[in-house]
Amino acid sequence: MSLPTGRVRSTQAPAAEEDERPRRSDARQRRSALLAAVGTLIAERGTEFPLAEAAERAGISTATAYRNFSDTGSAVDAYFADLMGDLLEAFDGLPVGDDPLADIRVLCHEWVAQATRWGAAAVHMRSPRGLLARRNMEDPFIGALYDRLARLVETAMTRGRIPQQDVRFAVLMWVTIFDERVVVDLTGTLGWSEKTAADHLTEALLRTFGVPPAVLPRAIYG
Template sequence: MGSPERRADERQTRQIRSDYVASRNALLRAAERLLAERRDVNFSLAVLAKEAGVSTATAYRHFSDIRQVLRAYYENLVDELIEEMSAVPADDPPLERFEKACRVWVRQAARWSRAAVYIRSADGFLARLRGKDAMVTRLYEVLAPFTLDLMRGGEIPTQTPEFAVLVWETLFDERVVVDLMDSLHWSTDRIAAELTRSALGALGRRDA
């Protein structure tokens, strides 16, 4: 079991680790709020720390500048999307899997899209994929099997997987989701249904 001193040290270490994770998460949630409200990335770590309810020194322990914050925020979004996409049952029929993945995508984007539109890369999806961008590569590796299953199942014509994912990713751009929510006041269910139909049509499914 260890000595009382060792157990006390272990508890202290766990608490420090927990506090670190909590303050980091608070900073990332604050970044999302600031991005959505200010509609730009021109805020300082001091402003971010105030919004998060932590000290500026704590903010600097996590990030050296706002670029690191935005990178970490985007990584979190990709991680969450990948996690939910990966949970779609692999043994479902290809079309049903694709439709479920589309609903996951819209549901996620509806939450963070107003913030994410301000931190998009100037480079295209395929350019970043070919450039070995780690996040884009991970996202592609999750999305590509959905389109390949559609091809194998005869739901869409055989085509270059990179192109199929590019078409899908373009139609589900967070700016499109925001526009449909704000301008047409569509629900997330309707957005998912309409974009799914559009994506299938763009990928060559005749009765989409």
């Protein structure tokens, strides 16, 4: 006696799903490898390179690259979208303590850690508009970044850890001091360690906020 149609489907569906999962995982890995190659090429010479070259760097076929992205521009956009998403996700994963200045320091160190990895590529994608103008234009990433930084500034002011000030200016200075070009210059050109760069940039930021300077160890030059 044959099984009912519904029983046949229920026994076959899990197998089909099990077959599909490795394919989806492989596709994600190929996409990640392709975007990593895109980031390397951007860091080396900017955004003008053929998608086929990125595919070769990633060890995948050109056809696979074009199944993921229509052209180099869309791959570059995806690389930076992932980068910005990872940065915000890293910020959201940081612990929140009782001292807002300590929280600011932790975020600053995470920012430098992130920028050390992708800063050499990010310097090639600069908007001609300023942070506040882009926020007013409702740029989704800038808006999300601004909100996270502004909350920390407002909390520090509310708790009396920094003087009252214009939050917009404070956030603008924060983004300016932690510009990826600055991080690349400190860690690459000067040869500072990631921690030394983060310590000094953080203290520069806090002094901008009106916090008395801390005593820092001498930077080690390469």
